[in-house]
Amino acid sequence: MSCSSLFKMRLVHLDLKGAPPKVSYLSEVFPLFHALGANGLLIEYEDMFPYEGHLKVLRAKYAYSPAEVAEILRLARLSQLEVIPLVQTFGHMEFVLKHAAFAHLREVALFPNTLNPHEAESLAVVKAMIDQILELHRGAQWLHMGCDEVYFLGEGETSKQWLQQEQNSQAKLCLSHIRAVASHVLAQHPGTTPLVWDDMLRDIPQDQLKASGVPQMVEPVLWDYGADLDVYCKVLLMEKYQECGFQRLWAASAFKGATGASQALTPVEHHIRNHMQWLQVADSGPVDILQGIILTGWQRYDHFSVLCELLPVGIPSLAACLQLLVHGGFTEHVKLKVESFLGVTSLEMMDAVSEGAGSFPGSDIHALITQISLHLRSSVDALLERNRYVTGWFSPYHRRRKLIHPVMIQHIQPEALSLLSRWSTLVQQLEVALQLAFYPDTIEEWLEENVHPSMQRLQGLVQDLGEAADHQPLPTSPGWDTGQDP
Template sequence: MADGQGDKPMEADVKMHKPPQLGLKLVHLDLKGAPPKISYLREIFPLFADLGADGILLEYEDMFPYEGKLQVLKSPNAYSPSDIKDLMVLAKTLKFEIIPLVQTFGHMEFVLKHEAFAHLREVKAFPNTLNPHKEESMELVKSMIDQIMAIHNNIKWIHIGSDEVYYLGEGEESKQLIEQGQTNKNSLFTSHVKAVASYIIATHSNVKPIIWDDMLRNISADKLKESMLDQLVEPMIWVYNADLDVNKMLLQIQKYQGMGFSQIWFASAFKGATGAAQCLTSISYHLANHLQWLNVAETLPRNSIHLQGIALTGWQRYDHFSVLCELLPVGIPSLAVCLQTLRHGVFSLKEEEYVKRSLGCKSLRIDFPSIEDAGSFPGSEVLDHVTHIITYLQQSVDKLHENIVYALWEAAISKLRTAMERIYYPDTVEEWIEEHVNPALTRLQCLVHDMDEALASIDIK
C-alpha cells in the first residue's frame, strides 16, 4: 500500500453535474492491526450503510479462524466461525456485499514468519514474499482459499491481494531461472497469479478474483495481454494521494482496457495512508483523494470498460510488522465525509449536515480533528480521548512546571483505556498506549520524580 505525499489546501465543495456511476462502495477493514471486536462491528456496520456503503472488503490476515495445518496462522483473538457467520447475516440484512481478502503472494508475513512455513519464503531473510516455485507454496494458498470460501458461501468476488511482492525474483531458484533466460520477474508474477486465480475459478465458478494493480503497472502491454490475466482477474487500481493525477490515471486505465480487461475497481483511502505511525486523520487530505477519483470516474470510457466499484481503504498497519496507524473510530468522520462525497458527487453544506447528524456531531472540522466535539457514534469516545491526548500530552510534557499535570494525564489515559477496551482486545490497547502514550508519559514521570526529589531536598535544608 502507498503512503500519502503531504496535505495541501483544497476546496471541499467542488461541484459536479451529477454523481457518476461508481458501482459498489466498499469499506475496507484491515484486521492485521487493531482488529475490532465482533460486538463493535455489529454496531458500526449499520452506520456504514447509513453513510452510503454497499459492502465490506474484509482483510482478515491472522484474524481468520484457520484450522488444521493452518491453525498456527490464527491470532489468539481470531474471530470464530460463528462470529463470521453472524456478520454475514447482518451484512445480508443491510444488503452488503462482503468480499474477503486473503494475501496469496506478497504481504505474507503473517504466514511466513512461522517456522512451519519459513521454508516457503522467496528470500530466506524476509517473510513477506511466497516462493512461487515450490509446489507446497501453491498447496498452502489453496488451503487458505478453501477455508475462507467454506465460510463465505454465495459471494461474488474474492480479493487475492498480490500487491507489493517485494524481493520477487531474488530467491535462489528464481535467480537461476532468470540467468538461464527461462523467465523474468514479470512472468514469475503473472504465472503465480494465474495459478491462484485459475484454482478459484475451477473450484468456485461463480466467484471472480480481484487483485491489487501495482505489480501490473510496469508490465508491457504485449506481455500482459499474452498472460491472459484479463480472463481471470479484475484489477483494483489504488492511489491514495490527495493530488491524484487524473490524466495519468486515465492513461493507465486505457492501458488495461487495451490489454483486454473489461472490469476494473478503484481503491481510495479514508485513513491509514499519510504515515505509518499517524494517530489523527486529516479529513481534507482524504476528501481531496475522493474528489479526484470522482473526476476519474466522470471521464471513464463507459463503452469499453466497466467500473465494478471503489474500495475505501482504511489501513491499520503498512505491513504485519509495522506500527499502528489511526484507529478505526478516529477515521470514521473521514469515512463518513468520503462516503457522502462518493454518494452525491460533491461535499457541500448539505452533505456536511448529513454527516453531522449521522455522527451526532454539532460541528465538523475538515482540516483537522476537532477536540471540542467528537460526536456520539459508536467509538466516538475513543476519537475524543485520542484527539485530546495526542493534541495536548506532548505539549504538557514539554511545558511541565507543576507535577499536578501527571495526575491529570493518568486520568485521561485511564478514560481512553476504558473506551478502547469496549472495542479492542487487550493486546491492541496495550500496543497503542505503548507506542503513542508511554514514551511521553515516562518522560513526564521522570520529571515528576526529579521535581519530588528536588522539593524533598529543599525541605531537608
C-alpha cells in the same frame, strides 16, 4: 453528478492485521456504513481468520472464531453490505512466512513478505487458505487475492536461476503465479471472481499482459491514495487494461491509514481530495468498466509496522468520503449532512472532550485520542523543557542527585501533579472506551506507543521531586555541597 453511475459498488475496507474491532463494535458501525452510502465490505482477515489444521498456527491470539465470522456476515447482510474477503497470496505474506513452519517458503530468506512462487508447497498453502476462507464465505461473488507489493520477487536463488533462461522475465514469473492462484479460485469455487491489486501489473507490456490469459481471470483494483493523484495517467492505465482484455476494473481510494505509518489522527482534507480526484478519473475513463471503489482503511503498513489511525478515529473521514461519492462532490450541503450523521457541530478535528464530541459509534474514542495526540506530549515537553523553574533549578543534573532549592518545589510540584492528574484521568477514560471496541493487545500497543512515553516522563519528574523534597540539601556556597568535611 451522482456517483451511482460511476461506482456501483462502494466498499469499506476493514484491515484486521492491526486493531481488529470486536464483533460488538462492528454491529454498531455497519448500519452507519450503510446509512452513509456503503454497500459492501472488503474484509482483510490476515491473522484474525480462524484457520484450521496445519494453518492453525496463523491465528492471532484473539482471532475470530467461526461463529464470530458467521455473525459478522450476518450483521453485514442486515445492513445490506456485500462482503468480499481478502487473503494475501503473494506479497504481504508476513503473517504466514514469519512462522518457522513456513519460513522456507520465502522468496528471500531475510524477507518474510514475499512467497517463493517456485515451491509447490507455496501454492498448496495459498490454496488451503483460500479454501478455508471461502468455506466460511459461501456464495461470495468476489475474492480479493491481494498480490500487491511483491518486493524482492526474482531475487531468490531459484528465481535467479529461472530468470537466466532467455524466455523468462520477472513479469512472466509474477503473472504465472497470479494465473495459478486465480485458476484454483475459478475451478474450485465457480461463481467467485478473483480481484487483485494492480501495482504489479502496471508496468507489464501490453502484449505480454494480454498473452498471459490473466485478463480473462481476474479484475484489477487500481489503487492510489494520494491527494494529488494524476487523473490523466489513471485514465490511460484504465484504457491499457481494457485493451488487454480486462472486462471489469475497480478503483481503490483511502479514508485512513495512508498518510504515515504512525499516523494517529486522520487528515480528513487529504482523503476528501483523494476521492474528488477519483471521481474525475471515473468520469473521464472508459464507460461502464468500473465495477466499484474500495475505500481502504489501512491499520498497519505491513504486519510488522506500528498501528496507524484506529477505526473510530477514521470514521469522520470515512463519512465525508462516502457522502462525497454518493453526491458527486463535497459541497457545503454535503458537509452539513455528514456532520448530522456524526452528531458533530463541525467536521474539523474535534479538539475537545465534551458532550458535543459526536454521537457516532466510537466518538468518545475519537475525542480522547484527539485530545491526547494533540496535547499530551506537547504539555509534558513544555513542563520539562520550557518551564524556567524546571530547566533552571531541577535539570537532569539536579534530578540525578536529588538536589533542589526548597522554594522551587512550590513552583514546580503543583503544576506537575495537576498535569499528571489530568492526563491520568483522560487515559483511564480512553482505556475504558477502547475496551468496548478492541481486544487487550490493541489497547496495550496503542497506549505503549502513544501514551506511556510521555506519561513516564511526567511520572518520573513527580517521583524525583518527591525524593528531592525528602533530601533538601542546602547550598554551602555559590555551588552545591561537595561532600567534604569542613
